Amino acid sequence: MRAIVCRRRFASMTGTLSSARHAGDLATEAGWPERLRRICLYLFAVLPLMLLFSREGSEGIVVIIGLSFLAVIFARRRWDVLAQPLVAIPIAIWIFLMAVNTPFAWWDPPAVLGRAVPWLRFFCLFGAVVFWLFADERDFRKVAIAWGATFVFVVIDGTVQGITGTSLTGREIFLEQRLTGPLRRPNIGRYLAVLVYPGLAAFLVFGERNLDARRIAALFVTLAVVAFFITYTGERAAVVMSFGTVTLAALILMVQGRRFIVPGVIVTLLAGGVTVVTVILTARLRMRIDPTAEIAGDFWNSPYGELIRAGVTVWKVQPAVGVGLGNFDMVCEAWEPELVYGCLRHPHNIYLEWLAEGGAIGLAGFLAFFGVLAATVLGTLRLRTRRPLLTALVIACPVLTFIPFVPSQSFFSNWPAMVWWTSLAMTCAVAFHVRHRAEG
Known part of the structure; x- marks a missing residue:
């Protein structure tokens, strides 16, 4: 019996039993991961406050949480967490941005690379919040x-x-x-x-x-x-x-x-x-x-209607792989020089931004992520008799990010992206936690 217990402890330390474990168990890892988790939890608690006063401080919190999450994943060999669709799909999108979108960028590939590489920190923050930071209701x-x-x-x-x-x-x-x-x-x-x-x-x-x-x-x-x-x-x-x-x-x-x-x-x-x-x-x-x-x-003759037309024009330049992150205004000025309201930095619509700068492939990846996220929050419906208010609110929360007909900030700009990913992370963390605890 003692030998079995020892083998299980060793397997837990080395990660050899990770395939049989639930991703929600990552928050229960003992030792230094637990101490690190608590630090990151408090950092996440003050992230909205930091977003008000210091973009650099906010970036620091996002990076610390993301790197800490990856450190625990690799140290404990919890590859099962990286295989979760909520994490795997953003990783796949990031690989596409690095390997395809950047080399084929319409303008200044090095600058596009500089925008694509740091995008990793957002879904590391997202994965950390959903699967690691919250161990119980007290958190x-x-x-x-x-x-x-x-x-x-x-x-x-x-x-x-x-x-x-x-x-x-x-x-x-x-x-x-x-x-x-x-x-x-x-x-x-x-x-x-x-x-x-x-x-x-x-x-x-x-x-x-x-x-x-x-x-x-x-x-x-x-x-x-x-x-x-x-x-x-x-x-x-x-x-x-x-x-x-x-x-x-x-x-x-x-x-x-x-x-x-x-x-x-x-x-x-x-x-x-x-x-x-x-x-x-x-x-x-x-x-x-x-x-x-x-x-x-007169929507189509308004600045927003003009931006939509400009976004479609930019997308047609490189429809499959996109013109590259942050290149919307450059391509717009080259292909739509006579716009009444001029070319802005982005089309003010997240779907059109993905389509124009990431191409059809990038938009497909974004829609796949949205589908997995929707499935995650809709999964709380099984708890509706016990958690009616929470179920209704969690399912409705993605409207804040994915509503298609409302002008939006750039999905790739630092500050708006941190706000968006923080919101999505908390929503999915709530949905994942209540489902995992109910199933457990």
Whole structure:
């Protein structure tokens, strides 16, 4: 018996039993991996705060977590984790970008290589968060509390900016129309929309079982505050993303049973009502109604419609392998020199960006990743009777990243990419954790 135990311990140390182990067990690796995991967990907890004040600090956190994840994988020979589709597909995409997209880049392959190589850090962060950082519900509690405190600060700082013209952190309103909060650019609404709902899902991991009337009321208040602030920022895309997520979550909740119909309707009406009232009561936002209506009424002659046409033109230059990461504006200027609004750095649509810069192959890889991610979150449906709120929210969260008709930031730029991958990682970590623990 002692010999069997010793062999099992040795196998655990060397990884020879990894094929029989579950990827979710990586978080239970003892010794130095456990100490390293705890450090990285706390770093991930403060990542949203760091994203507000220091891009270099944020990059450092992403790199440390990613390298630590790889160190544990290689030290413990946990190749089963790298074989998980959520990790394997991004690896395959990265190999394509390095081996095919870069050599065939339309302009400046060395510069394209410099953009493609660091892309590795994003899916290493993603894999670390999903499969390694969260060992139990207490870890989700720590991160949810840290994220929640950050979001409270963001709302207070931005609201003060909207009222006085200057935020608590000294930033002024962008062009007298859009809030920036602590950021230099008017992206605070998208920042909150993309991160707050996965953060709320992390709260539900440990909080849904103990929901009473007081906590349910607190959730409604939180939803109202989030809807208000995102609308108050003046970011139209963020409003659409946020309201789309809430509406989809409410619909998923309502189809789970009659007892959820009334709460689902209340949630939708609350989010929509707060949005409308905020616009009506804010002169700065009312000024944007007519320009928004003009864009919607003549979309194809608007800057966004022009960007879509330019994106298709750029894609046709090298349709299979793409023109290379970051080359959109260069190719656009060469092939569409007479655009009314000019060529921007990217087409402001993640699907068109993948198609133009990564080609049909790159877009196919991105869609494959989306399919695996969708399967991961949809897998929580089997827990809908025990986890109705969490199931609805986790399934709705990918709308924040993958909604196709909302103008987006670049998927390959450093800061937007860190926000996106952090959001996706938390969403999938919640889905993976609740499924793995339920199956275990």
